[in-house]
Amino acid sequence: MPTALIIGASRGIGHEFVRQLRAAGWKVIATARSDDALQALRDEGAEALKLDVLKPESLAGLGWQLDDEKLDLAVYVSGFYGSGGQATAMPTAEDFDKVMRTNVLGAMQAIPLIAPLVEARQGKFVFISSGMGSIGETESSHGWVYRASKAALNMAVKSASFDYPKATLAAMNPGWVKTDMGGPDAPTSVEDSVTGMLKVIAGLGPEHSGSFQSYDGRSIAW
Numbered sequence: 001m002p003t004a005l006i007i008g009a010s011r012g013i014g015h016e017f018v019r020q021l022r023a024a025g026w027k028v029i030a031t032a033r034s035d036d037a038l039q040a041l042r043d044e045g046a047e048a049l050k051l052d053v054l055k056p057e058s059l060a061g062l063g064w065q066l067d068d069e070k071l072d073l074a075v076y077v078s079g080f081y082g083s084g085g086q087a088t089a090m091p092t093a094e095d096f097d098k099v100m101r102t103n104v105l106g107a108m109q110a111i112p113l114i115a116p117l118v119e120a121r122q123g124k125f126v127f128i129s130s131g132m133g134s135i136g137e138t139e140s141s142h143g144w145v146y147r148a149s150k151a152a153l154n155m156a157v158k159s160a161s162f163d164y165p166k167a168t169l170a171a172m173n174p175g176w177v178k179t180d181m182g183g184p185d186a187p188t189s190v191e192d193s194v195t196g197m198l199k200v201i202a203g204l205g206p207e208h209s210g211s212f213q214s215y216d217g218r219s220i221a222w
């Protein structure tokens with residue numbers, strides 16, 4: 001039975017990864033912050049572990065709990081949008097720190113802990129980025145702190161891919177998805193986004209390590 005780790009699985013895209021992977025017969029280890037979300041993950045048949053990516057000691061604890069687990073797939077989903085805003089107003093340090101620490105630092109702290117477990121299975125380590133992190137496709141400054149965080153995440157993924165040659169590391173655009181973050185006007189359902197991402201992930205080989213992928217299979221500019 002293949003094994004997946006989903007980081008940030010309490011709701012939205014992360015929760016749907018758990019649901020679809022369990023339905024496909026995977027062993028799933030999933031993380032969440034609240035006790036209610038952990039119980040809901042156990043009800044889905046996942047092994048649930050408590051993790052707050054804003055707390056380095058919590059990430060270190062995850063590494064310890066995973067011990068010598070071997071992972072065919074790991075997905076870093078945890079993300080925070082922040083207060084939005086654009087380049088006509090100063091971002092607050094508080095908003096900047098929370099967005100950057102959740103979206104970038106958490107992923108960078110997870111990599112040395114998780115990537116060796118993925119290498120043990122020559123597996124895939126996917127990081128949920130965003131089209132808003134694509135410098136090449138940017139057309140406004142709307143949500144610029146979040147945009148900067150996802151562009152930084154992309155660089156973290158690309159650069160880390162050189163240190164873990166037995167794993168395939170990729171950044172992934174999930175589309176604009178109907179979740180708490182994406183809102184009700186988003187054109188893509190969470191089911192379709194995750195189905196698309198799992199199809200793209202299945203097609204990833206070592207030659208795709210350090211790449212930026214999109215859930216619909218189109219190529220996306222860095």
Ligand SMILES: NC(=O)c1ccc[n+]([C@@H]2O[C@H](COP(=O)([O-])OP(=O)(O)OC[C@H]3O[C@@H](n4cnc5c(N)ncnc54)[C@H](OP(=O)(O)O)[C@@H]3O)[C@@H](O)[C@H]2O)c1
Nearest residue numbers: 010012013033052053054078079130176177179180181182
């Ligand atoms: N929805 C979209 O249109 C869209 C588009 C592009 C990219 N994305 C990206 O896709 C990912 C998932 O987004 P979503 O739409 O599913 O958003 P969501 O419904 O707001 O879910 C966000 C997830 O991140 C978790 N999270 C936030 N802060 C965390 C922390 N400190 N430690 C651990 N987990 C934390 C949340 O856990 P709690 O329940 O504990 O808060 C929740 O599981 C994010 O990285 C987001 O940036 C989404």
